[in-house]
Amino acid sequence: MERVVVEEGIQGLGIMLAELIKANLVAEPERERLLDGDPGGVNLIVPDAEVEVGLIFNGRGLEITEKLAHADLSITTDSDTLMELTNVPLRFGMPDTLTAQGRAIAGKLMRGDINVEGLPKHLKLMIRLQRLFTVA
Amino acid sequence: MPVFPSEEWLSEYVERINSSKEYEEAAATWEGDLSYVFEREPDKGVPEDVWVWVDLWHGKCREARFGVPPEEGEKARFIIRAPYSRWKEVIRRELDPIKGMMQGKLKLKGDLPTIVRYVKAANELVNVASTVDTTFADEQ
Numbered sequence: 509m510e511r512v513v514v515e516e517g518i519q520g521l522g523i524m525l526a527e528l529i530k531a532n533l534v535a536e537p538e539r540e541r542l543l544d545g546d547p548g549g550v551n552l553i554v555p556d557a558e559v560e561v562g563l564i565f566n567g568r569g570l571e572i573t574e575k576l577a578h579a580d581l582s583i584t585t586d587s588d589t590l591m592e593l594t595n596v597p598l599r600f601g602m603p604d605t606l607t608a609q610g611r612a613i614a615g616k617l618m619r620g621d622i623n624v625e626g627l628p629k630h631l632k633l634m635i636r637l638q639r640l641f642t643v644a
Numbered sequence: 645m646p647v648f649p650s651e652e653w654l655s656e657y658v659e660r661i662n663s664s665k666e667y668e669e670a671a672a673t674w675e676g677d678l679s680y681v682f683e684r685e686p687d688k689g690v691p692e693d694v695w696v697w698v699d700l701w702h703g704k705c706r707e708a709r710f711g712v713p714p715e716e717g718e719k720a721r722f723i724i725r726a727p728y729s730r731w732k733e734v735i736r737r738e739l740d741p742i743k744g745m746m747q748g749k750l751k752l753k754g755d756l757p758t759i760v761r762y763v764k765a766a767n768e769l770v771n772v773a774s775t776v777d778t779t780f781a782d783e784q
Binding site: 595 | 740742745747752
């Protein structure tokens with residue numbers, strides 16, 4: 509059974525995220541366990557590219573859909589930062605501030621260049637997502 | 645001034661790639677070939693899909709071929725395709741390639757984690773393309 513599914517009609521960013529996560533799962537199958545666990549919904553909003561997608565952790569896998577009406581987490585950032593987020597080394601599932609890339613991301617979080625609604629309540633969900641899509 | 649797309653334009657592009665310090669640095673460890681597909685727009689002077697293949701290796705372009713057959717171009721490690729007029733927007737820097745991919749305007753086939761790791765190199769390839777003095781097929 510396909511564990512990462514893209515809703516019909518989704519293009520661009522949704523497909524990119526699915527391809528990225530699928531490739532990461534092939535490279536590191538142990539990341540599959542991140543798809544298990546508590547259900548949760550995430551919106552990813554990229555205003556400069558005018559794209560929004562929803563990600564639903566349904567306990568069995570991940571569905572990539574249109575933006576969700578109600579999301580546990582809502583991440584808003586620009587397209588360059590989103591690429592940085594997929595490329596940042598992690599420590600305990602969060603950007604590693606011992607690295608230059610991690611510090612850059614931390615700085616953007618502090619300045620509001622990355623806005624995450626739903627933290628700290630859904631920190632675990634954020635960590636699952638970050639671990640799934642990082643390539644670093 | 646070379647016409648985009650054409651063999652003359654590709655030669656100029658390759659020359660610019662090979663003299664770009666920024667690209668050389670960003671792609672220092674890149675190993676792999678890439679096909680660009682400029683999709684047909686007959687009303688804009690591009691009657692057929694044009695496949696261009698470039699062999700990129702450690703910050704340089706070792707070889708490039710214009711008008712390769714699709715069955716050959718499809719063997720490349722990465723394929724980026726879009727209609728001719730989208731490429732025109734990219735070369736004119738009216739469309740950022742990463743945003744274009746996020747919007748589904750440019751379609752990428754290949755290992756996405758690699759592209760993510762080399763996003764700066766990908767951007768430099770576009771920056772280089774925008775430095776080529778270009779006449780566009782629909783503006784001749």
